[in-house]
Amino acid sequence: MKNLLITISRIFLGLYFLLAGVAKFLSWDMHISLMEVHNIEMSTVLLGIAGGAQVLAGMCLIFNKYVVVCALGLAIMVLIINLNLHDFWNIYEGVDVKHETQNFIKNLGLIIAFLLLAASNMKDSRD
Secondary structure, three states: OHHHHHHHHHHHHHHHHHHHHHHHHHOHHHHHHHHHHOOOOOHHHHHHHHHHHHHHHHHHHHOOOOHHHHHHHHHHHHHHHHHHHOOOOOOOOOOOHHHHHHHHHHHHHHHHHHHHHHHHHOOOOOO
16 A cells, blocks of 8 residues: 555656646746746746756656656755745735745645655665
């Protein structure tokens, strides 16, 4: 049962980030505008990297490849995105503070899920 739950979690997390990565490319201008509102420099380069990383890591998680590296990488990426794009403590014109607070908290849950996924896939050094 434990392995089934871990597998389901891994696949859903992978699918979530695969779709989020594809959405970055399909809604490119919207994402660039959001990044510009938050004064993020090199937004086109960073968005391309984020979208590509999400697609690649999402696929790896779905197919159970490089799970620890991808989970830790996505945890770090989500943390960076959280601090820079969902910074509800700053006021930006046209940005809903309640929505950003909700995104920030949701992303903390994703970070926790990635850390747990990475830990559950690490080999025990005592083996």
